Amino acid sequence: MDSEVSQRFNVCDLNAIETRVGAWLAQCHDLMQVFEPWIDPKGVLKPNGRCPYLSFGGKLYGLPFEKLYADYEGWNGKENKAAAKRMRQISKPPVLGSIYRLAGGGLMYVYSCPECKHNWTSKSGGVVICPKCDISETYTEKMLQYSKKNGLFDYADKMGIEMSQEQAHEATRVFRDSYPEICDPKVGIWKQLENAVMDVLHPDHSATVRYVGPNNCVKIDRVNISGRHPMMRMRLPSGRYLHYFDARVENWLKPWKAVDDDGNETDAYGATILYAGTNQKTKQWDIWVSTHGGKLFENLVQGIARDILATKLLEFEEHDMPVVGHVHDEGICLVPDDPFSPGVEDMVEIMSKPIDWAPGLLLGADGFESSYYRK
Numbered sequence: 001m002d003s004e005v006s007q008r009f010n011v012c013d014l015n016a017i018e019t020r021v022g023a024w025l026a027q028c029h030d031l032m033q034v035f036e037p038w039i040d041p042k043g044v045l046k047p048n049g050r051c052p053y054l055s056f057g058g059k060l061y062g063l064p065f066e067k068l069y070a071d072y073e074g075w076n077g078k079e080n081k082a083a084a085k086r087m088r089q090i091s092k093p094p095v096l097g098s099i100y101r102l103a104g105g106g107l108m109y110v111y112s113c114p115e116c117k118h119n120w121t122s123k124s125g126g127v128v129i130c131p132k133c134d135i136s137e138t139y140t141e142k143m144l145q146y147s148k149k150n151g152l153f154d155y156a157d158k159m160g161i162e163m164s165q166e167q168a169h170e171a172t173r174v175f176r177d178s179y180p181e182i183c184d185p186k187v188g189i190w191k192q193l194e195n196a197v198m199d200v201l202h203p204d205h206s207a208t209v210r211y212v213g214p215n216n217c218v219k220i221d222r223v224n225i226s227g228r229h230p231m232m233r234m235r236l237p238s239g240r241y242l243h244y245f246d247a248r249v250e251n252w253l254k255p256w257k258a259v260d261d262d263g264n265e266t267d268a269y270g271a272t273i274l275y276a277g278t279n280q281k282t283k284q285w286d287i288w289v290s291t292h293g294g295k296l297f298e299n300l301v302q303g304i305a306r307d308i309l310a311t312k313l314l315e316f317e318e319h320d321m322p323v324v325g326h327v328h329d330e331g332i333c334l335v336p337d338d339p340f341s342p343g344v345e346d347m348v349e350i351m352s353k354p355i356d357w358a359p360g361l362l363l364g365a366d367g368f369e370s371s372y373y374r375k
Contacts, residue, residue, distance in 0.1 A: 008337040012347035012367030013330035015048045017305045022099050024361040025213050026189035028181040035362040048364030057091035060174050093156040094171040101294020104169030105151015111143040190293030196220050197273055201249050237357045238307040244275035315350045344369045
């Protein structure tokens with residue numbers, strides 16, 4: 001009886017795929033250049049380009065990338081290496097979160113009035129008075145329900161990265177100043193998407209079509225449905241669609257807060273893009289979801305990244321590497337453990353090849369071979 005043939009996992013992931021796709025979709029050339037192959041000061045080719053977190057760290061801390069890179073690699077001593085690792089860590093949340101319009105955030109206090117039952121949030125953690133019925137400040141302790149973080153300040157915390165509120169706001173400012181093609185309030189991709197969607201959803205524009213992205217690669221239109229709001233669609237470069245049911249624009253509660261003259265957080269209202277969402281309790285399409293340019297950009301970037309991974313997984317199969325799983329941006333193949341089987345180098349080559357429907361998008365990949373799967 002033949003003995004079993006031993007097998008191994010070939011595992012490969014798309015390098016910094018969301019940042020790459022976001023930079024390409026917005027045609028943010030400064031961020032796109034980060035991913036161009038380069039040769040480091042010791043003559044080592046880096047086919048995936050520069051680390052986007054170290055690159056942004058240089059902007060955040062006002063340091064040349066080459067200096068920060070050398071420190072991080074340990075070429076300038078242990079103390080400099082430790083400092084560079086901390087700078088890279090602080091730079092990671094804004095690169096991953098600020099690209100989707102995440103604000104700096106802070107600590108919010110949630111209050112509930114014991115008399116009129118009014119609920120509100122405030123940046124103030126001191127003495128407060130109910131803004132609805134002016135209940136005495138002696139009720140402050142009873143009013144306070146809990147405190148919570150929000151924005152980038154909260155996002156970093158959830159990533160396990162210690163970041164102060166001041167650092168979160170500074171990182172947000174530097175990111176928005178550094179990448180105007182993404183963040184500019186008048187011409188950035190966030191604003192382009194908001195304008196395009198609001199134009200398509202205008203009640204007088206039943207057949208309007210708008211395009212965004214390089215070579216107009218994203219098409220935005222609507223499907224009119226008798227007796228209800230239209231379905232808004234965004235066609236990805238691959239040809240796949242993202243759908244937003246019962247989409248419309250209304251004066252609605254914004255996902256961020258306004259600040260009154262006393263420094264208290266108040267609800268902000270304005271023209272808002274809405275669409276139907278699924279109620280997790282009833283499983284019915286009976287809730288309204290609000291969105292904005294940053295979230296629409298996130299939908300597009302993650303949708304495109306998904307399509308890239310799907311394309312690559314099919315290519316693995318075509319090259320005799322059966323796919324047995326995928327995790328986030330990573331493909332997992334199972335092959336015979338012998339020198340004649342395709343290896344991780346083949347996967348990296350496939351992952352890094354350009355996509356025909358996304359010309360100009362620089363891709364990179366990393367991987368490993370192992371007798372067991374690991375993260």
